[in-house]
Amino acid sequence: MVKTLTPIKPSLAVKLGPLTLKNPVITASGTFGYGEEYSKYFDLSLLGGITTKGLSLKPMQGNPPPRLCETPSGMLNAIGLQNVGVDEFIEKKLPFLAGFDTKVIANIFGNTVEEYEAVTARLDRAKGVHAIEVNISCPNVKNGGMAFGTDLEATYDVIKAVRNATSLPVIAKLSPNVTDVVPFADRAAHAGADALSLINTLLGMAIDIKSRKPKIANITGGLSGPAIRPVAVRIVWQVYRAVGLPIIGMGGIMDASDALEFMLAGATAVAAGTANFVNPLAPVEIIAGIERYLIENGIDHARHIIGQVQA
Amino acid sequence: MVKTLTPIKPSLAVKLGPLTLKNPVITASGTFGYGEEYSKYFDLSLLGGITTKGLSLKPMQGNPPPRLCETPSGMLNAIGLQNVGVDEFIEKKLPFLAGFDTKVIANIFGNTVEEYEAVTARLDRAKGVHAIEVNISCPNVKNGGMAFGTDLEATYDVIKAVRNATSLPVIAKLSPNVTDVVPFADRAAHAGADALSLINTLLGMAIDIKSRKPKIANITGGLSGPAIRPVAVRIVWQVYRAVGLPIIGMGGIMDASDALEFMLAGATAVAAGTANFVNPLAPVEIIAGIERYLIENGIDHARHIIGQVQA
């Protein structure tokens, strides 16, 4: 760790393989819409990157309501990947996002390897997309989703297909709902992923004891928020030590202190997800807090703290 | 669900295979010492059962401190199975427990199949043990522990060895840190387990950003408490539907409402773990709350709500 004696303005830029971010803070897929809603709260150009809601080949209606419920320090959701579809995204949503000085990461999803490939091909041709994040870990859809993310060969096949369909940086978003994430990270690396997103939601369930019904219509849902942070930090640390790819860490990051925990564990960048719901300004406050930490500790580059936990 | 019109005192008794409990509430292993500490707060005879701290063949020192830290709505621990060893347990701790009118479940742990077997054999001969809970899911020890619980064949071998070494009811405590618990539950059933305990802690990690050290000396630890409840409920529900064994549900149960959630999901009995630390009276309050719920809903047997979620 390089220390300097006088407080200088540290550099926040980090590199996710071929993708350079002006700062390590991204918004997590599905928690930031297509950016428009939050653009009313702050200038999106402040962000290191924006990840879109998951995009599929055709528009998707998503799951029936109720779709979410609160849990202790967390929430369950089963949105079911409701989205406008990749074509409408490119036509109607992307131009808005392209107007900001930030990296746009298109999160994609398919029911088959071919669908992943087709979505990728369209995004590859679109102007203003800077990277593709491949969601093989959504617990809330019947086919595909987590089914890919819990099978080593399917993981390889999907990532490989996406890799072959684009020259954009490819980020594999892995499922935490496996015995050991490391082999999955390894397969994704071999398939040509440039970076990893860790973690997606944990599979959970909640029951209303009065009605005796599941609190969300889909029965099970994805658990996100501070409750899962210790699991996410552990997975980032395990994968960082074992696999050479840069990591976007996420899972319960609410403030700069949480974000720094992930970076020390091995994350190159971090994403705010559920935090956006609680505090629309969370991402910008996290950026400021990381900068403050670097200054206070005399560290001149954000990248110097990556993986620096003394363990 | 059987409904009666006039409020009668419902029966709380449940059966974990051959083991009958006067009510469904047990204390979880490692969170209730050997009962002595909590006997100062209430009459242990009120409990459906008491699970001891994990017992090994020889006394164990456990992990170096710090051993625990708080996380959002949860805690991490890496006690490392510090315990007095099975012989001292039988000699010094069991007589005390045997003085109460409750079921004593000895939680055991070994580094090898033979150790599991040897511990079981000793407990089998001891007076006052009513069941053996086999921990193959502790995330906080180097050998054995979770290594057994994440390998299907090792799971079978350990449970089979324990099964052959005792005529006492055998409860397999499975790891949630796997892609799918169902096959493990299935293997445990085939090996002769009478019941399942679900879930043990999730593997987690927390970092102090000031010292840049892990908050617990063991680096990773087991995440327990309300934070993990949605994951635990989901696993209980999955296993209940797929495997025929009765389940002791646990993971973040703090009050009767939480306990009922597990029973509706498919648990025959429930265990209070971390809750004991926060409220020493939690188990007795849970028993009272379950009874109240049954009365209010005109249900005459606790067993009638098991698995009754409308999903």
Add this chain to the structure above:
Amino acid sequence: MIARIRKNEELTSGYFLVDIEAEGIGLHEAGRPAAGRPAVPGQFYMLKVGQSTDPLLRRPLSLHRKLTDDSVRFLYRQSGRGTALLSRLIPGDELDVLGPLGNGFPIPTGIKHALIVGGGIGVAPLMALADYISDERQDITAAAFIGGRSREYVLGADEFRRKRIETFTATEDGSLPRKGLITHVLDDYIREHMRKDACGRSTVCGWAVYSCGPKAMLISVAAMAKKYGIKNYTSMESNMACGIGACMGCVISVLDGGNGSSVYKKVCDDGPVFDADDIIW
């Protein structure tokens, strides 16, 4: 935005009125649609109660009364942990608030008479509507129909009357007349007042029903409005995470145009007020 509690008092057992103040809290935030214009009746705010991560999410509460540009009032029922925490705040305490959010009650041109129908806590957003009509819409008359379990839970009736809005009540236990459901009172009212005008058109054609309350009441109001051919706008509830249209968590099923197919619409963003005709209950 950080607001300060000015008053937080129990109105009747379990129901509270809280006044909060912050610069411009009664106006649309800079950068938001309608920036600088006042919050509209039917809109809501998302309140962060408590400092910890449990409870985690903000709680939606409808604008009950816009007191000034810098202060608003909510009427809330203590129903769970979040509202319990809120009820413990005292004057001077701070509170993080987002809003105003959502669409608000529409008053299409041609509306001359508003029937305001509330059950229990459903009165919360309807009071804002009554305020607006009596303060700013001399062209519209209104009648209010307020139901509750018993006398104490018929909220706001006196306030409505103070605004010279003809107000009818109903209680389930008869502790306040009329005993029974408010929907019966509404039905009688409509039937009594309905007649053909000179041109042979039903007089209800300039009427609109604004409803908020328990689901069973809303359904029966919607059916009645349909029967009499009166527009019905109703404020819906749903679990929310973001409150601003980003998470897709709060959707309900509504009819998509005339073809009978359904789509999911966001309560926070497309609502919370919907044309009752479109709702798939």
Add this chain to the structure above:
Amino acid sequence: MIARIRKNEELTSGYFLVDIEAEGIGLHEAGRPAAGRPAVPGQFYMLKVGQSTDPLLRRPLSLHRKLTDDSVRFLYRQSGRGTALLSRLIPGDELDVLGPLGNGFPIPTGIKHALIVGGGIGVAPLMALADYISDERQDITAAAFIGGRSREYVLGADEFRRKRIETFTATEDGSLPRKGLITHVLDDYIREHMRKDACGRSTVCGWAVYSCGPKAMLISVAAMAKKYGIKNYTSMESNMACGIGACMGCVISVLDGGNGSSVYKKVCDDGPVFDADDIIW
């Protein structure tokens, strides 16, 4: 046990005194060892702050003063979320409390002179010891040594003096004499007072040092006590879950008898006060 806040006031920036009352809170609970007898200096309580699951665990605070059998006082530093929540409670608020717990400061027979050494918040349990000695142990004299960052953080010195305990202070910034570390003051004191008595024994043989404060201070006090052959009892801290000996979470390494091997002892149950000689720092 549910206690009620009687007073909760900031003493100096970030440090608070809170008085709580509940029947028998100053006594050992029925069924616990020493049932009915008063809490002992050095013992502690586990406080549940806040109603939600975050923060989840109880917070340990040492008995600062036993006011009556039914009321006790804590001195606490607002260091994190739990103590911040505590600092917001007002008179009348309720609080779930467990205790008294732990062993307390031992006063072996033969002790005639107690050296009480506290740094910063470490004064919290030492005040209870001073109360006990001055109220109930006329056979023991005491001297107090209190250090702090600056004048405002030298807590309790006036209280000690009011008890007629000779009290020395030290501040790191010199805002209160003596500038420097309290351990230097202690060292000087011991050297000055140490002499041989008529029988040639060192007078420090009836002395004991009671310490609580930052780890660095405790280590240096322990080394000094060892050098002069004075017993040193020190109150230790550790993260706790249960506080009653059940979870094994709060252990520290201590020497196991004479053979130099180490064992883990529970701070909550075997401590929080340990013979400083045994601690593996």
